[in-house]
Amino acid sequence: MISDDLFKEALKVLPGGVSSPVRKFEPHPFFAKKGEGCILYDVDGNRYIDYCLAYGPLILGHAPEKITSAVCEQIKKGSAYGTPTKAELELAKLVIERVPSAEMIRFVNSGTEATMAAIRLARAFTGKDKILKFEGAYHGAHDYVLVKPGSGAAAAPDSPGIPQDTTRNTISAPFNDEEAVASIIEEDDNIAAILVEPVMANIGCIEPEDGYLKFLRKITSENGILLIFDEVITGFRIAPGGAQEYYNITADLVTYGKIIGGGFPMGALAGPRRLMEHISPAGDVYQAGTFNGNPVSVTAGITTLKELTDDLYKELNKKGEIIRKGIKDILEDNNLEFYLAGLSSMFQIYFTQEKVKDYTSAKTANLEIFKKYFHSLLKGGVFVPPSQFECCFISAAHRKEDLNMTLEVVEESIKRAVKQSPR
Numbered sequence: 534m535i536s537d538d539l540f541k542e543a544l545k546v547l548p549g550g551v552s553s554p555v556r557k558f559e560p561h562p563f564f565a566k567k568g569e570g571c572i573l574y575d576v577d578g579n580r581y582i583d584y585c586l587a588y589g590p591l592i593l594g595h596a597p598e599k600i601t602s603a604v605c606e607q608i609k610k611g612s613a614y615g616t617p618t619k620a621e622l623e624l625a626k627l628v629i630e631r632v633p634s635a636e637m638i639r640f641v642n643s644g645t646e647a648t649m650a651a652i653r654l655a656r657a658f659t660g661k662d663k664i665l666k667f668e669g670a671y672h673g674a675h676d677y678v679l680v681k682p683g684s685g686a687a688a689a690p691d692s693p694g695i696p697q698d699t700t701r702n703t704i705s706a707p708f709n710d711e712e713a714v715a716s717i718i719e720e721d722d723n724i725a726a727i728l729v730e731p732v733m734a735n736i737g738c739i740e741p742e743d744g745y746l747k748f749l750r751k752i753t754s755e756n757g758i759l760l761i762f763d764e765v766i767t768g769f770r771i772a773p774g775g776a777q778e779y780y781n782i783t784a785d786l787v788t789y790g791k792i793i794g795g796g797f798p799m800g801a802l803a804g805p806r807r808l809m810e811h812i813s814p815a816g817d818v819y820q821a822g823t824f825n826g827n828p829v830s831v832t833a834g835i836t837t838l839k840e841l842t843d844d845l846y847k848e849l850n851k852k853g854e855i856i857r858k859g860i861k862d863i864l865e866d867n868n869l870e871f872y873l874a875g876l877s878s879m880f881q882i883y884f885t886q887e888k889v890k891d892y893t894s895a896k897t898a899n900l901e902i903f904k905k906y907f908h909s910l911l912k913g914g915v916f917v918p919p920s921q922f923e924c925c926f927i928s929a930a931h932r933k934e935d936l937n938m939t940l941e942v943v944e945e946s947i948k949r950a951v952k953q954s955p956r
């Protein structure tokens with residue numbers, strides 16, 4: 534059966550034909566058959582150089598041999614125990630080695646669970662109710678954070694089904710705007726935490742302006758507010774110690790997901806002992822899960838972190854530079870002033886001439902051009918997330934030839950998309 538037929542079948546049994554809204558695009562998504570290195574194959578016989586990489590976790594590419602064999606060995610010994618394991622202790626230590634601010638860690642099953650637990654802990658610790666997040670930031674699909682969210686939820690914001698009593702405790706501010714945050718804090722002494730994606734990667738890829746994270750650190754410390762870095766995307770991607778290391782800022786709590794599970798379901802919440810010891814059963818802030826610290830995910834996480842050496846990060850950064858320099862040249866050669874964003878092994882082109890620094894400027898992007906660009910890339914054998922408001926990722930498995938081939942397809946696709954779209 535080909536993707537077209539499978540999608541028709543899927544629509545009958547899966548809401549929207551998919552298991553997560555970001556996966557849907559017109560006329561229908563392709564159905565994946567297998568992934569190998571940086572290549573994703575579909576059931577229709579196509580192959581794509583993959584820059585979606587399952588939305589970020591696959592930093593080593595699809596099915597890396599070391600992970601596959603470690604995981605297979607683990608599965609033979611059991612897939613869940615409901616008891617502690619030596620492996621989760623090993624992963625905890627590996628994270629703590631890389632992330633100096635982390636003295637303790639709680640493993641959960643997703644980024645969503647991690648931010649939910651972080652918020653609960655922050656509220657319990659500070660005795661305050663509200664959280665401040667940023668417009669266009671996505672922290673998962675739970676009630677506390679679906680206020681002006683990014684990613685797929687940007688198209689359908691403020692989901693029905695969330696009590697106003699919940700969302701009234703979530704304030705959002707424009708990113709990279711010091712005054713907005715300062716005035717909210719001045720007027721409200723009931724803020725438990727600022728929750729921030731240090732690099733906003735769910736509305737494309739927006740870096741913090743110079744000094745912005747430092748400002749957040751200072752204003753939170755001065756006002757008894759916890760600073761939570763949501764590093765579900767940046768964690769173990771932009772540096773071994775994530776955005777805390779990259780920008781040299783120490784957050785109070787950090788949430789992880791994606792890469793930490795080595796391509797398997799996992800999230801985590803990490804921080805100093807003084808905070809983490811409030812989590813049950815050490816403390817009374819309840820957090821639990823049947824699959825927390827699942828040995829299969831933990832094994833994949835350990836194997837992945839061990840592969841992520843300084844040399845590998847250098848290589849990944851170099852690949853990011855090749856792609857970004859290549860796209861910059863394409864834009865210049867064609868007299869196009871679109872905004873190119875990215876760092877390390879992350880990138881996105883915004884089809885706008887504005888400098889993108891927050892949700893409002895990101896929203897000036899021409900989505901018609903993006904759609905044409907996306908479909909043209911797909912036709913040329915390059916898969917990126919199907920939304921202007923997601924980020925593209927590069928893996929250790931992408932080779933120079935893949936990057937060069939990609940740049941050819943990108944050039945053709947940008948030209949075609951612009952030509953076909955009235956501006």
Ligand SMILES: Cc1ncc(COP(=O)(O)O)c(C=O)c1O
Pocket residue numbers: 588642643644645646648671672673674684730734735763764765766790791800
């Ligand atoms: C920054 C950030 N936080 C949290 C999440 C939620 O993670 P998950 O999809 O694993 O629940 C995501 C997912 O994309 C994310 O990008």
Ligand SMILES: NCC(=O)CCC(=O)O
Pocket residue numbers: 553554555556588671684685734735923
């Ligand atoms: N950047 C948004 C995501 O990664 C979400 C993935 C999903 O829900 O499938």
